[in-house]
Amino acid sequence: MNQSVHATCSMLDVQQVGLQINQSNILKDVSFSIKAGQFVGLLGPNGAGKSSLLRCIYRFIKPTYGQIQLLNAPIERYSRPEYAKQVAVVLQDVPEQFNLGVFDVVAMGVTPHKPLFSSINHKDKDDIAMALEKVGLSHKSNQMFSSLSGGEKQRVMIARAMVQQPQLLIMDEPTSHLDVKYQIQIMELAKSLGVSVLASFHDLNLAAAVSDHLLVLQNGELKAQGAPLQVLTSELLSDVFGVCAQVTQVPNAHSEQTLVPHIRYHYGYIQ
Numbered sequence: 310m311n312q313s314v315h316a317t318c319s320m321l322d323v324q325q326v327g328l329q330i331n332q333s334n335i336l337k338d339v340s341f342s343i344k345a346g347q348f349v350g351l352l353g354p355n356g357a358g359k360s361s362l363l364r365c366i367y368r369f370i371k372p373t374y375g376q377i378q379l380l381n382a383p384i385e386r387y388s389r390p391e392y393a394k395q396v397a398v399v400l401q402d403v404p405e406q407f408n409l410g411v412f413d414v415v416a417m418g419v420t421p422h423k424p425l426f427s428s429i430n431h432k433d434k435d436d437i438a439m440a441l442e443k444v445g446l447s448h449k450s451n452q453m454f455s456s457l458s459g460g461e462k463q464r465v466m467i468a469r470a471m472v473q474q475p476q477l478l479i480m481d482e483p484t485s486h487l488d489v490k491y492q493i494q495i496m497e498l499a500k501s502l503g504v505s506v507l508a509s510f511h512d513l514n515l516a517a518a519v520s521d522h523l524l525v526l527q528n529g530e531l532k533a534q535g536a537p538l539q540v541l542t543s544e545l546l547s548d549v550f551g552v553c554a555q556v557t558q559v560p561n562a563h564s565e566q567t568l569v570p571h572i573r574y575h576y577g578y579i580q
């Protein structure tokens with residue numbers, strides 16, 4: 310299942326997806342699409358269902374109903390290695406169990422592209438070194454993964470996703486352990502890959518600054534979706550997040566012509 314991807318083609322189609330666990334509705338009739346190269350931010354308060362939705366898409370759990378298609382084929386039709394070639398995942402909590410050096414953890418990203426039992430070649434080594442350089446960790450290449458800080462671990466996982474060269478990059482709160490500089494840098498890196506990205510965020514201003522399209526979940530339902538300026542209104546912030554906020558428009562960091570919303574929160578919140 311090796312398909313060439315054009316900018317207009319649909320990368321991911323989520324149709325009427327629902328998830329029930331112990332008779333409780335975690336996701337209800339969620340539908341949206343992601344085009345090739347589009348950066349989509351997934352927002353919602355704690356417990357809204359963001360991680361559950363991402364888990365359905367990266368096949369950690371199976372939805373109770375509905376269909377998810379990657380490149381116009383149902384995701385369950387891909388073999389595990391085929392799916393790993395197309396979809397890379399960076400999670401909020403990085404695995405602790407790796408008893409490996411940083412270089413070897415990043416090297417795991419090339420595995421889906423290699424025949425069974427084959428070793429990494431010179432090009433793979435160059436790609437791994439370049440990915441480590443891009444996340445600012447060349448100097449930690451030989452260090453044990455387990456000895457890194459939380460933010461460094463997360464940057465290693467992003468380097469691993471980069472060498473995986475996916476068509477779709479899924480990130481579940483990828484910036485949760487990162488300092489301000491790396492929050493911005495990692496998002497810029499993810500954008501520069503030119504692949505489709507679906508990332509969940511709690512920082513609404515960061516999401517607005519980097520996303521082409523936003524999805525807002527509330528109690529497992531898609532409450533709003535669209536361009537950041539359309540979606541992030543003070544009404545929505547009040548309805549969905551229970552905060553009083555003023556939303557202004559500021560130029561995008563890369564283009565004075567493109568405006569993005571900027572949220573200023575007022576202290577106090579709606580009961």
Ligand SMILES: Nc1ncnc2c1ncn2[C@@H]1O[C@H](COP(=O)(O)OP(=O)(O)OP(=O)(O)O)[C@@H](O)[C@H]1O
Nearest residue numbers: 330331335353354355356357358359360361362526
């Ligand atoms: N395996 C499970 N068993 C029971 N309930 C679950 C399970 N997984 C998720 N839930 C519930 O589903 C709801 C959505 O959880 P989820 O982790 O998807 O939310 P989230 O939007 O990612 O939240 P957060 O922003 O806090 O990370 C929560 O109420 C959670 O308790």
